Amino acid sequence: MKRVRVIGVGPGDPDQVTIEAVHALREVAYFVVTDKSGRGGMPDPLVNARERLLDRHLERPPVIVRVDDPERERRPDRTATQEEYDAAVARWHQERQTAYEEALLSHEGDAGFLVWGDPAFYDSTIRILQSLQQRGRLDLELDVIPGISSIQLLAARHQIVLHEVGQALHVTSGRRLREALAQGQDNVVVMLNRVIELDGPGMDLSDWTIWWGANLGTPSEELVAGRVGDVLPAVDAARERVRAAAGWVMDIFLLRRTT
Numbered sequence: 001m002k003r004v005r006v007i008g009v010g011p012g013d014p015d016q017v018t019i020e021a022v023h024a025l026r027e028v029a030y031f032v033v034t035d036k037s038g039r040g041g042m043p044d045p046l047v048n049a050r051e052r053l054l055d056r057h058l059e060r061p062p063v064i065v066r067v068d069d070p071e072r073e074r075r076p077d078r079t080a081t082q083e084e085y086d087a088a089v090a091r092w093h094q095e096r097q098t099a100y101e102e103a104l105l106s107h108e109g110d111a112g113f114l115v116w117g118d119p120a121f122y123d124s125t126i127r128i129l130q131s132l133q134q135r136g137r138l139d140l141e142l143d144v145i146p147g148i149s150s151i152q153l154l155a156a157r158h159q160i161v162l163h164e165v166g167q168a169l170h171v172t173s174g175r176r177l178r179e180a181l182a183q184g185q186d187n188v189v190v191m192l193n194r195v196i197e198l199d200g201p202g203m204d205l206s207d208w209t210i211w212w213g214a215n216l217g218t219p220s221e222e223l224v225a226g227r228v229g230d231v232l233p234a235v236d237a238a239r240e241r242v243r244a245a246a247g248w249v250m251d252i253f254l255l256r257r258t259t
Contacts, residue, residue, distance in 0.1 A: 008147020013217030029109025034069035070095035186257035214251035
């Protein structure tokens, strides 16, 4: 039986790793980390960020098993429909599953997978490892450690409550924001954004309020808040500053209809 620990490590600040997560980090023999370096020859900044986090919390040098992260199909003409997008994600998960399986088969001891934020929000690690359990080549015991999510940190940074009294909160992806608005959602957290599109047909959000943040908990963190029609250029500029400073952008925002 191989124990695999899926560890939520928060949005990026090592101080926001929970005590439970630190205990889990110190109990595994090695960490399986996906690495995008092979795509363009440049170091993967997210691997470096994980290494800094481990150096902060471990009492010994970490053993890191890097696996090449398969490139996901993102071309708009290949992922335009929900069916095409789902198929692209399924292929990507299958390729990751194979890479994880080989890493786990070739190393002894308990393994750790580091997940940004909380493993329950828009992350594939739990699903992929459960699929490995069903494959049967590995006898896996999964253990999930929750983490502080970027949703929580966004609210804390802006000093807000995520909903008005008695109001619902809808969490979705940038890809499905238009769908949420068509359903009548008026208080929406949006994650997984490649671009910020808040105008166009069915997307007249100029009078809504936005609370936006990128790379929360890291040195390149940026925050913007205000009326969408007023601050959208500031959001775009902040995203570019984050990308230039860190080499990557993880952003999230809350949209609320003004009453």
